[in-house]
Amino acid sequence: MTKGEAVDYVKVCSTFGPGFFYIPGSDTCLKIGGEIRADYRVFGGDSGYRISPTRVALTSAGFDRNDDRSAFNTQARIWFDARTQTEWGLLRSYFQINADSHPISHQGRDSVYNGNTFSIDKAFIQFGGLTAGYAHSFFGFYDNDYGDTIWAPYYAESSTANLLAYTAQFDGGFRATLSIEDGRDHRVNNPYGTAYTSVIIGGAEDVTIGSLQGGQQVPDIVAQLRYDQDWGALAVQGALHQNRTGSTWTVSSGGDTQDIPLASYNKWGYAIGATALIKLPFVDGGHFIVEGQYANGATEYLGANNTFFGTAPADLYLSSLFGSGSYDTGKGWSIVAELGGNITPVLNANLVGSYIGMKSDNWLGFVDYQIKEYTIAGNLTYTITKGLTAAAEVAYTHGEWDYSAPGAKYSPSASAWQGGIRLKRTF
Incomplete structure (x- = not known):
């Protein structure tokens, strides 16, 4: 280096809060963060792994020696948050990737045996009101x-989706968002257990059924109006979701596969919901929030894919196998409520309750199917030192199903609980 040569040093960027620094040679501020999560869990009740309600109804079987009763996983997260203040407003890009050593679903079911997975959690650009x-x-x-x-x-919309959205800010704390979202990220398909399908389709073994949904033609349209104040927030939201049949319906049984031609069908499903948040000023971080929604032909917005026992009516199903066939849509409602806050400066507590109810009528022309499920969960998180926490959670889930057909009715139920601890390091 010669005398007088300029040197770019990393400089703190205080514009956007702690942790940001200027990328040398630019006016862009960057924050790099991450987490390591070490999870240790146990399961009990009717199934510690995952139970099909049809299996309970037809065989009266609970968990067996093939079901996991404990499960461990370690997850690493890293994210990059880059922000630049422009004459047109804030330009931001955000990227987060997660890596799991042995991923586990909320039922305790291993997603991948003896293998690691990497997934994109978020990746988006924001410019002014555009996302x-x-x-x-x-x-x-x-x-x-x-x-x-x-x-x-819990049962509420929880999907990450490919989208294009614009949010407009108004005086008085109001903001409105219109979002175009990939409908393939909001589908619910193949809801019926193998055992029950086998009974309906001639008692065959190992029956699997494909989705009725065809290729996407029109993306989902999502809108929200939100009102924020010091005391909390209110919001109302709605979504439109296209249900469109494909050319064939695939049914496999005993190793044989048959593609059944489908009649052309197109119907818009919808979901509507509301959210209310009340901040509790007498508790640090205290809050009570409740969110509820109703859907017809768009059950993913209910949190249908989050059900503990893994069953939910599909957005689109056959309501008749006769003639050219006819179709209908699954429907239902869900609600979730949470009460939480910091009991002490180092101890946080949360209590969450959630319920979902869904149904499809005349599936295959003669089967009525209903599901009801609720979960109650409580957790405590203790901050050991800055950036290091230990958390414990206990949860109970109960599910009920009702399969009704001429001359047959199955009404199984199942309950399960899970508990565990998480050590988390944030940096």
Whole structure:
């Protein structure tokens, strides 16, 4: 280096809060953060692994020696948050990737045996009111802003979707968002257990059924109106979701596969919901939030894919196998409520309760199917030192199903609980 040569040093950027620094040679501020999560869990009740309600109804079987009763996983997260203040407003890009050593679903089911997985959690661009990329759906805000269970399921919109959205800010705390979202990220398909399908389709073994949905033609349209004040927030939201049949329906049984031609069908499903947040000023970080929604032909917005026992009516199903066939849509409602806050400066507590109810009528022309499920969960998080926490959670889930057909009725139920601890280092 010669005398007088300029040197770029990393400089702190205080404009956007702690942790940001200027990328040398630019006016862009960058924050790099991450987490390591070490999870240790146990399961009990009717199944510690995952139970099909049809299996309970037809064989009266609970868990067996093939079901996991404990499960461990370590997850690493890293994120990059780059921001530049422009004459047109804030330009921001955000990227987060997660890596799991042995991923586990909320039921305790191993997603991958003896293998690691990497997944994109978020990847989006924001410019003024525009959001483009892979971001949380703009239907509701409970899951994105709160959702403070550790593993326990709750029933609300929780999907990350490819989207293009614009948010307009108004005086008085109002803001409105219109979002175009990939409908393939909001589908619910193949809801019926193998055992029950086998009974309906001639008692065959190992029956699997494909999705009726065809290729996407029109993306989902999501809108939200939100009102924020010092005391909390209110929001109402809605979504439109296209259900469109494909050319064939694939049914496999005993190793044989048959493609059944489908009649052309196109119907818009919808979901509507509301959220209310009340901040509790007498507790640090104290809050009570409730979010509820109703859907017809768009059950993913209910949190249908989050059900503990893994069953939910599909958005689109056959309501008749006769003639050219006819179709209908699954429907239902869900609600989630959370009460939480910091008991002491180093001890946080949350209590979450959630319920979902869904149904499909005349599946295959003669089967009525209903599901009801609720979960209650409580957790405590203790801050050992800055950046290091230890958390414990206990949750109970109960599910009920009702399969009704001429001359046959199955009404199984199942309950399960899970508990565990998480050590988390944030940096």
